[in-house]
Amino acid sequence: MSATFTKSMARNIYYGGSMFFLLLFFGLTMHTTKVMPERDHRENLTEAVERGKGLWEVNNCIGCHTLVGEGAYYAPELGNVFYRRGAGDLDTFKAFLNGWMSVQPLGIPGRRQMPQFNLTEPEVNDLAEFLKFTAEMEVNGWPPNIEG
Amino acid sequence: MAGHQTLKGKDIMDTLKFKSQIVAKPYFIFALMLFVGQILFGLVMGLQYVVGDFLGGTVPFNVARMVHTNLLIVWLLFGFMGAAYFLVPEEAETELYSPKLAIVLFWVFAAAGTLTILGYLLVPYSTLAEITGNEYFPTMGREFLEQPTITKVGIVIVCLGFLFNIGMTILRGRKTVINMVLITGLIGLAVFFLFSFYNPANIALDKLFWWFVVHLWVEGVWELIMGAILAFILIKITGVDREIIEKWLYVIIAMALISGILGTGHHFFWLATPGYWQWIGSVFSALEPLPFFAMVLYAFNMVNNRRRDHPNKAATLWALGTSVMAFLGAGVWGFLHTLAPVNFYTHGTQITAAHGHMAFYGAYVMIVLTIISYAMPKLRGIGEASSKKAQVVEMWGFWLMTVAMVFITLFLTGAGILQVWLQRLPESGEALSFMQTQDELAIFYWAREFAGVIFMIGLLTYLANFLVDKKEAVKS
Ligand code: HEM
Ligand code: HEM
Ligand SMILES: [Fe+2]
Numbered sequence: 001m002s003a004t005f006t007k008s009m010a011r012n013i014y015y016g017g018s019m020f021f022l023l024l025f026f027g028l029t030m031h032t033t034k035v036m037p038e039r040d041h042r043e044n045l046t047e048a049v050e051r052g053k054g055l056w057e058v059n060n061c062i063g064c065h066t067l068v069g070e071g072a073y074y075a076p077e078l079g080n081v082f083y084r085r086g087a088g089d090l091d092t093f094k095a096f097l098n099g100w101m102s103v104q105p106l107g108i109p110g111r112r113q114m115p116q117f118n119l120t121e122p123e124v125n126d127l128a129e130f131l132k133f134t135a136e137m138e139v140n141g142w143p144p145n146i147e148g
Numbered sequence: 149m150a151g152h153q154t155l156k157g158k159d160i161m162d163t164l165k166f167k168s169q170i171v172a173k174p175y176f177i178f179a180l181m182l183f184v185g186q187i188l189f190g191l192v193m194g195l196q197y198v199v200g201d202f203l204g205g206t207v208p209f210n211v212a213r214m215v216h217t218n219l220l221i222v223w224l225l226f227g228f229m230g231a232a233y234f235l236v237p238e239e240a241e242t243e244l245y246s247p248k249l250a251i252v253l254f255w256v257f258a259a260a261g262t263l264t265i266l267g268y269l270l271v272p273y274s275t276l277a278e279i280t281g282n283e284y285f286p287t288m289g290r291e292f293l294e295q296p297t298i299t300k301v302g303i304v305i306v307c308l309g310f311l312f313n314i315g316m317t318i319l320r321g322r323k324t325v326i327n328m329v330l331i332t333g334l335i336g337l338a339v340f341f342l343f344s345f346y347n348p349a350n351i352a353l354d355k356l357f358w359w360f361v362v363h364l365w366v367e368g369v370w371e372l373i374m375g376a377i378l379a380f381i382l383i384k385i386t387g388v389d390r391e392i393i394e395k396w397l398y399v400i401i402a403m404a405l406i407s408g409i410l411g412t413g414h415h416f417f418w419l420a421t422p423g424y425w426q427w428i429g430s431v432f433s434a435l436e437p438l439p440f441f442a443m444v445l446y447a448f449n450m451v452n453n454r455r456r457d458h459p460n461k462a463a464t465l466w467a468l469g470t471s472v473m474a475f476l477g478a479g480v481w482g483f484l485h486t487l488a489p490v491n492f493y494t495h496g497t498q499i500t501a502a503h504g505h506m507a508f509y510g511a512y513v514m515i516v517l518t519i520i521s522y523a524m525p526k527l528r529g530i531g532e533a534s535s536k537k538a539q540v541v542e543m544w545g546f547w548l549m550t551v552a553m554v555f556i557t558l559f560l561t562g563a564g565i566l567q568v569w570l571q572r573l574p575e576s577g578e579a580l581s582f583m584q585t586q587d588e589l590a591i592f593y594w595a596r597e598f599a600g601v602i603f604m605i606g607l608l609t610y611l612a613n614f615l616v617d618k619k620e621a622v623k624s
Contacts, residue, residue, distance in 0.1 A: 007391060010398035018405035025409045028428070032421050033353065039420035040352035050349040057289025057347075058277040063210020069418055069496030070355065071291050074197070074209050076582035077496065105204065112200030112586075115208050117274070130351075137352055140426070142418035144493060146576040147585075 039138040051123075052130025059117050066148070068139055074112065077148025082128075082135035084146050094128045163526040166237040168244035173527040174254050175230030176520050180611065182223035182261070183513075187604050189216040194597040198590050207269070214268050214294045220508065221292065222261045225303075227516030228337075228373055232314050232330060234523045235380045240321025245313050253309045260302040264295055286347055290358060293344045300344055307338040325394040326383075329401060330376035336369030352420040359415045366507070367411055367436060367478075371404040374474070374515045375443070381467050381522055382447065387455035396446045400439045407435035417488050418495060426488035433486045437479030440471075440511075447471040460525065460533035462542040462613075466518035469550060473510025481506055481557065493572045498589070499564030506557040509549075517546075517610075530617050538616035545610025552603035556596050563592035 037043075056062070061078070062071040068079035085100075086093025101124050105113040119127070164170065193212045195202045203212075237244050244250060267276045273289075280296035282288045287297045295303070311334060318327050343360040379397045383390055413429025447468050458464065481503040485494040494500065521542065525534045533539065571585040580588070 005395075007395040007398065010395050010402065014398045014402035014405070017402050018409070021406055021409045025412065028410075028424075029356075032356070032416070032425075035422055036352060036356075036420050039422075040350060042350050042352070045350055053349060053351060053354075054283075054286060057286060058274045058282060060210045060214070060273040060289050060294065062289065062291050063208075063213050063273075063294075066496040067351075068355070070358075071496070072210065072213055073496060073498060073501055074193075074213075107201075110200055112196070112583075113204040113208070115204075115210075134351055137420045139418045139420055140423060142492060142495065144572050145574065145579045147571050147579045147581050 041133075041136055041138075044133055044136065046129065048126045048129040049133045052126035052128070052133075055119065055123055055127050056130055059119075064114070067134060068137075069142065075114065077143060078131060078134075079139075080135050080143060080146065080148050082132045084148065086128075086132075088135075090128070090132060093132065094125050097128045097131075098124045163529055163531055166243050168247040168250075169234050169237050169523075170527060171244065171247050171250040171254070172230040172234035172523060174251070175226050175233065176524065176527070178254070178258055179223040179226035179230065179516065180520070182219045182226065184607065184611075185265075186216055186219035186223065187600075187607055189213075189219070191597070191600050191604060194593070194600045197586075197593040198597065211268055211273070214273075215265055217292055218268075218294060219265065224512050224516060226257070227512075227520070228334070229310055230523075231373075231377050231516065231519045232310070232334065234519065234527075235377070236314050236317050236327055236330065237321075239324045239327045239380065240317050242317060242321035245316035245320065249309055249313050253306050253313075256302065257306045260299055260306075264299045267296065268294075285345075287345055290344075290347070290354070292362060293358070297345075300341075304338070304341065307334075307341070311335060311338060324390075325397060326376050326379050329372050329379075329397060333369045333372030333376060336372065337365060340364045340369065355419050356416070356421070359412055363412045363415055364409070366511070367408040367433075368405065370512060371408065371439060372401050374470075374511055375400050375404070375439075377515050377519050378443065378447065378467060378470070381463065381518055382450045384522065385458040385460065385464050385467065386450045386453070387458075388450045388453055393450065396442070400442050400446065403435070403439040403442060407432050407438060411436050414486050414488075414491065417491055430487045434483060436486075437475065437483050440475040440479040443471040444475050458532070460522060460539070462539040462546070463518060463522040463533075465543055465546055466514060466521045469546060470510060470514035470518055473506065473514055473550060473553070475510070476554075477503065477506030477508070477510035477557070481561075493568050494564065497564045497567045497572070498560045498592075499568070502557045502560035502564055505560065506553060509553045514550075524614070525617075528617070534613070534617050538613045541616055542610060542613035545606050545613060548606025548609055549603055550606075552599045552606055555599035556603065559592045559596040559599060563589045563596070566592070 061067075064072050064075040066073060066077045066079070069077070082088065082093050085096045098121055101117065101119055104116050107113070189212045192203060192207060193209060193216060196204075196209050196212065233244060233250055267280075271279075273294075276296060277283075277288050280298055282297060285297045287300055288294055293300075311331070314331060314334065318331060340361055343357050346357050348354050375397050379393050382388065383393055409432075410428055411433035413425040414433040416425035416429055448471075451464060451468060485491050485499050485503065525531055534542070566589055567585055570580045570588060571582060572579070574580075
């Protein structure tokens with residue numbers, strides 16, 4: 001690098017630039033959290049949804065599945081499974097999910113296995129409520145199609 | 149360690165500038181042990197991708213994945229700490245503030261890490277959550293942050309003790325640019341980790357702030373750590389003027405933070421977030437390859453303009469290699485899917501996995517192996533460098549691992565492109581389901597597993613280099 005561009009100039013760009021963009025980032029984050037309620041529909045965040053999120057976490061579902069594209073890539077996307085398997089109807093979806101969870105592992109030789117988590121029916125219903133909440137968040141039109 | 153100090157104490161005095169640097173040694177050794185575990189579980193998962201019921205009852209995929217990724221993060225942290233204990237005293241030109249504290253923290257961290265991994269493997273995850281009291285302060289069950297809350301608290305305590313030790317050393321000694329950048333990066337690492345304790349009931353907020361740990365680590369403060377370690381190594385092996393290296397270091401980290409902070413936006417495209425992130429995230433993250441490209445120019449420039457020929461050729465190879473592979477993995481493979489219109493289709497596919505692998509390997513695995521390569525001969529009392537023979541073995545390890553990782557990345561990219569083609573591009577109704585698509589990708593997954601085996605062979609070859617000189621020392 002040329003001699004006219006000195007170390008102290010480089011240092012000032014580092015300090016000034018990173019401070020400026022850090023503050024801008026915090027400002028934008030604050031704005032984002034302010035407008036998020038209209039998109040995440042937190043008015044629907046019931047106690048059942050909250051319990052469902054807890055169950056999602058302590059069973060480490062994210063260790064195989066993606067949720068809105070984040071997680072592991074071993075098993076299907078679940079951010080929109082409420083629409084894929086429940087057609088957007090809560091009772092249909094709860095019935096599906098209870099059936100699904102109870103028959104795991106499918107035990108088809110060579111096929112990827114989902115474990116048996118031994119959840120009760122109220123627990124599976126809470127999970128269903130959580131997945132409904134997730135499906136109803138507005139996430140700028142992702143995924144591209146119903147398969148997730 | 150005690151054995152070394154008595155038996156070979158004289159040699160170590162000769163090869164280390166400050167004798168407290170020796171505390172880096174257990175950190176490096178333990179890091180490499182965990183690295184082997186990480187790859188072992190990678191191979192288990194790679195097989196489960198195609199033989200779905202392999203070890204299904206004993207090690208479910210999600211358990212293997214936690215072990216694989218958490219071992220990676222923890223061994224890199226051990227590597228960063230070892231690097232700091234080695235280079236900070238040398239830069240500061242003073243002994244480490246408290247070698248005792250460093251050793252105590254080593255055992256605390258090693259015990260907490262081992263117990264956590266055993267917990268993952270021996271009891272169901274929900275039981276682990278229960279016995280560690282997750283319900284009182286729930287932080288578990290999020291990708292990469294699966295550790296029980298008490299483990300997270302332990303990590304914070306270890307980090308605080310470590311930062312105190314390093315900070316006091318710097319305060320007492322010379323405050324070089326390298327030391328200041330390194331400690332800024334390390335403090336940033338600890339600060340952003342605190343977001344892992346924030347786990348709101350609202351999944352939308354949870355996801356938003358989860359990235360404050362993950363993205364602001366690897367595309368933010370960890371780049372400062374990488375830059376500082378690389379600068380230290382380049383000064384040592386090339387003898388190029390410190391002023392020049394420091395100027396480059398500032399330029400690189402300035403570019404890293406200016407692009408990387410707002411670049412976080414590339415993870416806010418498809419959350420419950422305003423649309424402006426699609427512009428901000430795309431534009432700023434598209435600039436993120438620049439600091440990685442600058443590191444390539446800088447590493448090759450310094451080595452070409454070297455004022456001395458350092459006998460440790462392997463360390464030079466690692467230093468050049470890490471710059472190139474980080475640029476490919478983070479820069480090129482990151483750019484590939486970072487623009488919002490592309491990411492719409494590739495988000496959460498095997499393309500992401502391809503990029504994650506090469507970026508982590510190129511930037512952070514290789515920078516840790518660079519400092520280990522430079523420091524180990526000194527820490528072991530061998531001298532400036534290990535024997536020619538040991539270096540040849542080490543360089544075989546370098547090439548086997550690096551070429552294997554290139555192929556892992558290429559196979560996963562192939563899988564990802566086909567996945568997008570079959571599952572994402574067609575309309576609902578015409579698109580294949582996730583599981584049907586996975587069946588179509590089997591050939592790529594087999595090829596990835598084969599490359600993974602080569603990677604493991606490369607890792608074992610690399611480790612064998614540490615046995616070469618011991619044998620010769622015994623003979624003489
Ligand atoms: C033998 C070599 C390896 C194999 C077979 C392997 C296999 C895997 C598999 C199957 C996954 C899970 C993907 C999923 O969620 O579906 C994974 C995740 C991951 N591995 Fe590896 N791995 C290997 C080596 C490595 C190395 C050397 C690194 C670090 C440099 C690494 C870093 C990661 C990371 C960061 C993830 C999470 C990726 C993400 O979330 O996008 N792996 N690996
Ligand atoms: C050494 C630096 C980097 C590392 C270690 C790294 C690692 C990773 C990992 C592990 C993920 C997956 C996270 C998850 O599990 O959801 C990821 C995602 C991503 N990275 Fe990086 N990355 C680095 C740099 C970059 C750069 C420089 C860019 C852009 C130019 C980039 C673009 C992306 C994008 C767009 C995603 C999201 C992929 C998706 O939508 O699924 N990364 N990165
Ligand atoms: Fe990122």
